[in-house]
Amino acid sequence: SQQGEEDPQALSIQEGENATMNCSYKTSINNLQWYRQNSGRGLVHLILIRSNEREKHSGRLRVTLDTSKKSSSLLITASRAADTASYFCATDPGNYGQNFVFGPGTRLSVLP
Amino acid sequence: GAVVSQHPSWVICKSGTSVKIECRSLDFQATTMFWYRQFPKQSLMLMATSNEGSKATYEQGVEKDKFLINHASLTLSTLTVTSAHPEDSSFYICSAPGYSYSAGELFFGEGSRLTVL
Numbered sequence: 001s002q003q004g005e006e007d008p009q010a011l012s013i014q015e016g017e018n019a020t021m022n023c024s025y026k027t028s029i030n031n032l033q034w035y036r037q038n039s040g041r042g043l044v045h046l047i048l049i050r051s052n053e054r055e056k057h058s059g060r061l062r063v064t065l066d067t068s069k070k071s072s073s074l075l076i077t078a079s080r081a082a083d084t085a086s087y088f089c090a091t092d093p094g095n096y097g098q099n100f101v102f103g104p105g106t107r108l109s110v111l112p
Numbered sequence: 113g114a115v116v117s118q119h120p121s122w123v124i125c126k127s128g129t130s131v132k133i134e135c136r137s138l139d140f141q142a143t144t145m146f147w148y149r150q151f152p153k154q155s156l157m158l159m160a161t162s163n164e165g166s167k168a169t170y171e172q173g174v175e176k177d178k179f180l181i182n183h184a185s186l187t188l189s190t191l192t193v194t195s196a197h198p199e200d201s202s203f204y205i206c207s208a209p210g211y212s213y214s215a216g217e218l219f220f221g222e223g224s225r226l227t228v229l
Contacts, residue, residue, distance in 0.1 A: 031216050042118070042205055042220035043156070050216075088155060092216055100146070100218065104155045 005103050006089055012109040019076040021106040023089030024069075030094025032065055034074050037086045037105070046074075046087075079110045114140045114210045118221025125196055126229055133191045133224045135162075135206030141186035142208035146218070147179075150203040159204075162189040196228045 005024045013019050023032070031050045035043040049056045049065045049072065056063045062075040076083055088105045115138040125131050135145055143164045148156040160181055161169040168181035178200075180192040193200050203225050207218040 033217060035220075040203070040223070040225065042116075042222040043207070043218075044220070045217040048216050090218075094216075098144070098146075098161060100158070102156045107153070 006106045010107045015110055015112050019079050019108055021074045021087055023072045023103055025091045029091045031092045032072050033090045035088045081110050081112045084110045114219045116208055116219045116221045118206055118224055122225040124227045127197050128195055130194045135189045135221050137187045137208050145189040145206055145208045147191050148205045198228045201228045
């Protein structure tokens with residue numbers, strides 16, 4: 001069953017603006033990960049945040065995790081047209097890749 | 113990072129034929145691989161877990177006789193869609209845990225788009 005739920009489902013912004021996507025989940029996790037998928041392609045791992053971490057940065061990406069609310073957010077700063085893609089959160093219970101659950105994804109469109 | 117190669121990237125076949133999709137880990141060994149199905153504008157749905165040297169584990173509702181999985185080596189898993197029908201048309205993606213699973217990430221193939229006429 002799909003545990004991670006992203007919102008919004010679709011987001012359209014202008015180049016240079018920040019994009020924020022949220023993810024909620026239901027059960028306990030070992031870590032939460034964000035992936036990106038360009039249209040018709042495979043998924044690319046962006047960032048992983050462990051259950052004992054609250055915030056993590058990677059370049060223009062900032063991820064937060066609130067385990068008490070079972071939610072996470074992905075912030076992309078200074079967006080570019082090349083950031084246009086679908087973004088998925090995935091919860092990992094820490095079972096060596098098994099029982100990964102992907103959310104429905106947020107389709108981000110960055111307009112030039 | 114680790115590389116997972118998937119082949120073919122797209123295939124068109126007639127109804128009733130079988131189609132094989134390969135998933136290879138190019139620079140690491142993968143005792144486990146995962147097969148997903150993705151419909152347009154939807155998320156990934158796990159179909160089965162492929163285990164090297166043993167039988168695959170299928171998710172509820174996935175027909176194991178329809179979607180045959182063989183994980184014959186530490187670098188190759190195959191998914192065969194048998195007697196394909198138009199409703200099997202979809203985007204199929206494989207993944208494998210990285211060589212350093214303490215990192216936790218999955219490495220994905222580029223996906224295979226199957227169209228059954």
